[in-house]
Amino acid sequence: MRTNFDFAPYRRSTVGFDRLFDLLETGLRGEAADGYPPFDIVRDGGDSYRITLAVAGFAPQEIEIVAQQNQLSITGKRAEDADRGDYLHRGIATRTFERRFQLADFIEVGSATFENGLLSIALKRVVPEAMKPRRIEIGQSQPANDRLEGPQGQAAA
Incomplete structure (x- = not known):
């Protein structure tokens, strides 16, 4: 049975996960094996x-x-x-x-x-x-002008 795993392909395609891979590799080695x-x-x-x-x-x-x-x-x-005596066991x-x-x-x-x-x-x-999810309320938008104005300030028909 294979006991080691190569994380190199995953390291190449991810950004910012170095700490996670280090933890996984340390855990696989059995840091506190006793x-x-x-x-x-x-x-x-x-x-x-x-x-x-x-x-x-x-x-x-x-x-x-x-x-x-x-x-x-x-x-x-x-x-x-x-000074606690001789242990037999x-x-x-x-x-x-x-x-x-x-x-x-x-x-x-x-x-x-x-x-x-x-x-x-x-x-x-x-x-x-700052990291907790927050609810964003939906507000009313400003009403648009009903009429579009032409190039000289006149209402377009």
Whole structure:
């Protein structure tokens, strides 16, 4: 099975879609192939979304959330467990991670909450007023003159 796709023919015939093709190529390469930490993306309403990451073993101060342009980056760096004893088995993954999400235009990152080992980040689509559809009223045109005037200001018959 072929796992790569060539977008070159589409790039040649389109203008302004470079970012879209870059996102598709990045997604096909599997940027976060290890799948850690696992996450859910939920649509809460028409223009509201929520990303929830399972970050068991991390404290809120060990997680950094950065939103810039059209990208959301979540990084977790765990503090050392030097004085917590010798582990016989360690099944809870607490390794350093960085998870990135590409955001569409006009998506704004809202608040973040941390509860029961789950980090939830609220997102909302906020379309500027200039980009929203607006209704155009149909007005009355000015009535045309009933008579056409000739070359010397006389009414034409």
